[in-house]
Amino acid sequence: MNKNTIFRAHNFNAGPAALPLEVLQKAQAQFLDFQGVGMSIMEMSHRSKEYEKVHNQTIALLRDLLAIPEDYEVLFLQGGASLQFAMVPMNFLSAGKKAGYVMTGSWSEKAYEEGKKIGDVFQAASAKEGNYRRIPGNDELQYDVDSAYLHITSNNTIFGTEWKTFPDTGSVPLIADMSSDILARPIDVSKFGLIYAGAQKNLGPSGVTVVIIRRSLLETANPNIPTMLRYATHAKNNSLYNTPPVFGIYIMGLVLEWVKEQGGLEAIYQRNQEKAALIYDTIDASKGFYVGHAQIEARSIMNITFRLADEELEKKFLEQAKKAGFVGLAGHRSVGGCRASFYNAVPYESCKALQTFMVEFQKTNA
Numbered sequence: 001m002n003k004n005t006i007f008r009a010h011n012f013n014a015g016p017a018a019l020p021l022e023v024l025q026k027a028q029a030q031f032l033d034f035q036g037v038g039m040s041i042m043e044m045s046h047r048s049k050e051y052e053k054v055h056n057q058t059i060a061l062l063r064d065l066l067a068i069p070e071d072y073e074v075l076f077l078q079g080g081a082s083l084q085f086a087m088v089p090m091n092f093l094s095a096g097k098k099a100g101y102v103m104t105g106s107w108s109e110k111a112y113e114e115g116k117k118i119g120d121v122f123q124a125a126s127a128k129e130g131n132y133r134r135i136p137g138n139d140e141l142q143y144d145v146d147s148a149y150l151h152i153t154s155n156n157t158i159f160g161t162e163w164k165t166f167p168d169t170g171s172v173p174l175i176a177d178m179s180s181d182i183l184a185r186p187i188d189v190s191k192f193g194l195i196y197a198g199a200q201k202n203l204g205p206s207g208v209t210v211v212i213i214r215r216s217l218l219e220t221a222n223p224n225i226p227t228m229l230r231y232a233t234h235a236k237n238n239s240l241y242n243t244p245p246v247f248g249i250y251i252m253g254l255v256l257e258w259v260k261e262q263g264g265l266e267a268i269y270q271r272n273q274e275k276a277a278l279i280y281d282t283i284d285a286s287k288g289f290y291v292g293h294a295q296i297e298a299r300s301i302m303n304i305t306f307r308l309a310d311e312e313l314e315k316k317f318l319e320q321a322k323k324a325g326f327v328g329l330a331g332h333r334s335v336g337g338c339r340a341s342f343y344n345a346v347p348y349e350s351c352k353a354l355q356t357f358m359v360e361f362q363k364t365n366a
């Protein structure tokens, strides 16, 4: 099939989000008959050698791309990032301990609220004042050295902010929700005790959640919780304790191959910066026609949030953008305005087209 004859929208959805066309085409070609087995990957046993190979290759690719150290486990779970909000405290927030949360947006709030149901949690810092426009400085974080962990949200999907440098938490395990920016840039995994991410932004389809966990932290987990909620259960069984989300893992494997073909995380990061700059430069050059929500120092390269002069003009902008073929530009209901999600799979051409549209819209409406 020719790439040029397929209709593909300019997809700026926040999640589920764009997948690379090459990945979808590869999956389509293998859909009815996976590698000569005579069935799709969804129809075969998760204990078959064909599936097992996909499973292990996907783990190996993720290890390779993120340079995950040997003493970390890679797990494929279900329940989304939202279940991790509960699993993290259930496993690591034991009686007599406290866990710190850095509040940088709605997802941090949800993680904190879930932690509160399970144990003793506190806010190590908050950027709520001003509606989450910034990321607290590392010197603002307040927590004891015997805290169970410190939880952060590396990229705030709804507000469009991201951590530029991660805090050095010493002996306190740093736990990060990386749902909306995993694989957007190289990271030093060894700084983290645990990283989790729902797949549907940068990794693949919804239904699979990646967890990367330091083995020494895993060993401290509470064993007296339901089997499926224990990280140890999944680590011991190579994420095959029960039936895994095979299709999601398979597509994620194809996405990881694609990331590797793009040149890995350094190259992806370079491209993501160039893509985001197209819009941020346009906002900055607009003399206030477009106003970015995030503080300049905290701007996310994944989710770009901005407003126009009033809701009337925003409505007009969104309507015309929709007519012009741009999808997913309305801001989250808690912020309003506009949001463009520029995940890895969103092509440069789509970002460039949006920039051109924004410049033209300003010319005719200023």
Ligand SMILES: *Cc1c(COP(=O)(O)O)cnc(C)c1O
Residues within 6 Å of the ligand: 015, 079, 080, 081, 082, 083, 107, 153, 155, 156, 157, 177, 178, 179, 180, 198, 199, 201
């Ligand atoms: C999308 C998102 C979530 C929610 O993920 P689910 O997989 O739907 O539970 C959590 N945290 C962040 C940062 C997100 O972007």
